[in-house]
Amino acid sequence: MADIFANLKQAVLDGDEELVAEYAQRVIDEKIDPVAAIEKGLIKGIEELGAKWKAGEAFLPDVMMAADALKTGLDMLEPLIAESGATGGEAKGKVIIGQVAGDIHDIGKNIVGALLTAAGYKVYDIGIDQPAENFLAKAEEVGAGVIAAGALLTTTMAAQKHIIEYLKGQNVRDKYKVMIGGGPTSQAFADEIGADAWAETADEAVMLCNKLIAG
Template sequence: MNAIFEEIKEAIIDGDEELAVELAEKVVAEKIDPVQAVQLGFIKGIEEVGKSWTNGEAFLPDVMMAADAMKAGMDVLEGVLAAGEGEGSYEDKGKIVLGTVEGDIHDIGKNIVGALLTAAGFKVYDIGIDQKAEDFVAKADEVGAKILAASSLLTTTMKSQKVLVEYLSDQNIRDNYKVIIGGGPTSKKWGDEIGADGWAETADEAVELCKQLLN
C-alpha cells in the first residue's frame, strides 16, 4: 500500500499531471484509503516542492507543474473525500477563491499565486480572468471558501477590487469573507482605502497573508 503513496509523492515532485491522475484513479478503483493517499502522497510531495522552492533548489515552473499535478489528482479524489471515505478526515489549510477582476484579462501573476498557495496546502479555486464580484461570491458559497483573492494588473481595473468589497457590504455579507488584493498597480494604501483585509506585493507574501488571516 505504501508503494502507491510514494509513487504519488514522486509524481507531484516531478510535476507529472498525467501520472498523478492515473494514480488517483487507481486509489479510487482499488478502494485504497483516499485520506492516506492525500496525506502521505499528495501533501508529502507538494511539501517537498515547497521546501525546495524556499531553499532555492526549485524554480517557479517546478512549483507550478507540481501544483497542477496535485490539483489534477485531487480533483479525481474529491468525490470520495467529500463522501467521508477513508480513515480520519482530510483537512486542508483553508479554501481560497482566486481570480482576476472584471475588465482585466491578465493571469500570469494570478497563476503564480495560485501555484504557491496550493504548494502551501491551501485548496485554491481559480475562477479565471475578467470576473465580476458576484462570480467570486458564487464560487465561495459553492465551495465554502473564506478568502477571496482578487488580482488586478491595470490601473483602469483596480476599481473592480473596490467594487468587490462594496458588493459584499451591499449584500450584508462583508463579515463572511476576507478579501485580499494584489497586482502591479495596487498598494497597501489602496487596500486600506477600499477596505480590503490585506494586500500582498508578491506571491510569497500572499501565502503568508492567507496563513495569518485563516489562523
C-alpha cells in the first residue's frame, strides 16, 4: 500500500497523468482508502514540487504538468470518498470553493477542496475566475454555510474584498462565513476586509472550517 502512495507521489512530481490514472485505478480496484491515497500520495507530490519551485529547482511548466496530474487523480478518487461513506454519512457542512474573478490558478483550490471533502464536507467547486455573484448564487442554491475564495495574485486579492462587500450589499453577510486563502494573502488582509478566517495551508483550511461550522 505504501508503494502505491509513493508511486502516486512520484507520478505527480513527474507530471505523468497516465501513471497517476493507473495508480489511482489500483486504489479503486484494491479498495485502498482514497483519503490516504490523496493525502499520502497526490498531495505529498504537489507539496514537494511546490517546495522545489520555491527553491528554484523546478519551473512553471513542471508545476503546470504536476497540477494536471494531481487533478487527474483527484477527479478519480474524490467521488470514491463521497460514495464510501468516508465522510461518515451526513456531511459536516456545505462549502462553496472557487478562485476569484481574474484568477485562473487552481492548484491550491483543488487541494483544499480535496481535503475538505476527505474531512466530511460537501464541497461545491465553482472553478476559476468567478465573480462574487457566482459564489453567492451557488451558496444560495445548495444552502451552503461557508464560502472559500482563493486568490494567488496580488492583483486579484481585491476580488476577495469584493465578495464580502457584495454579500453586505445583498444583505446576506450574516448568513455566510467567508474564508480566504492564497499566496499573497495574510491574516492582516483578512482582518482588513472583514473575512471570517484566513488559511495559509490546506490543512489549516480544514481546521478553520471545523471552527467556523461549530461556531
